Amino acid sequence: MAKLVSSIFIPLATVFAFFFSSSLAAVETKRFSSNLSPASLGLREEKLSHLHFYFHDILSGPKPTAVRVAEAPVTNTSSTAFGAVVMIDDLLTLGPDPDSKPVGRAQGIYASASQGEAGLLMAMNFAFTEGKYNGSTLSVLGRNKVFDAVREIAIIGGSGAFRFARGYAQAKTHTLDLKTGNAIVEYSAYVFHY
Structure with a gap:
C-alpha cells in the first residue's frame, strides 16, 4: 500500500510543480509598463501645425447643434446660468459663413462653471473631415471666459494624425446673438504632433 501511495504521490507532485513553475513564468513575462522608442510606433520628427477654422454653436431654430442636457436648481436664477450643461455637435467651417466649406465637427460638452462671470468649462473633440x-481629432479641455476678446484653451491630446498632440487653441467670438445664444467663434489652434 505504501508503494502504491508513493507511486501516485510522486507523479502528482511533479505535475503540481510543473503547473506552479509555468504559472510563475507567465507572471514574470507580463509587465505593467515598458520603455519604447518613438520609432517603434512609427513616430518621426515632431512638427508644429496651425489650424484655423470657425465654430458654429447654434442653440435655436429647428436643428440646434447645442442642447442643454442638465441644469442645477439655481441655474435659471443665476446671472451666469451656473450649473447648465450643454452637449454639442457643432459645425466647423473654413470661413465664418455657415455655408463655407465644412472641415469638421466640435463634439463634446460645455458647462457654466462660474458664479461670478460668464465662464465655461469646455471638454470637446475637434473631429476633422477635411484634407x-x-x-483625426484634437481633444480640448479648459476654461472659456466667453466675453474676453481672446480665450486660450489647452489641447491635451488627439488621435490619427494628432496622436500625442499638445498645444493650445485661441478662441475669438466672431458673432454672438444675445437673444438666441447662437455664436460663431473663430479658432486658431497651435499643435505639436508627429
Whole structure:
C-alpha cells in the first residue's frame, strides 16, 4: 500500500510543480509598463501645425447643434446660468459663413462653471473631415471666459494624425446673438504632433 501511495504521490507532485513553475513564468513575462522608442510606433520628427477654422454653436431654430442636457436648481436664477450643461455637435467651417466649406465637427460638452462671470468649462473633440486631417481629432479641455476678446484653451491630446498632440487653441467670438445664444467663434489652434 505504501508503494502504491508513493507511486501516485510522486507523479502528482511533479505535475503540481510543473503547473506552479509555468504559472510563475507567465507572471514574470507580463509587465505593467515598458520603455519604447518613438520609432517603434512609427513616430518621426515632431512638427508644429496651425489650424484655423470657425465654430458654429447654434442653440435655436429647428436643428440646434447645442442642447442643454442638465441644469442645477439655481441655474435659471443665476446671472451666469451656473450649473447648465450643454452637449454639442457643432459645425466647423473654413470661413465664418455657415455655408463655407465644412472641415469638421466640435463634439463634446460645455458647462457654466462660474458664479461670478460668464465662464465655461469646455471638454470637446475637434473631429476633422477635411484634407490630410480627415478622421483625426484634437481633444480640448479648459476654461472659456466667453466675453474676453481672446480665450486660450489647452489641447491635451488627439488621435490619427494628432496622436500625442499638445498645444493650445485661441478662441475669438466672431458673432454672438444675445437673444438666441447662437455664436460663431473663430479658432486658431497651435499643435505639436508627429
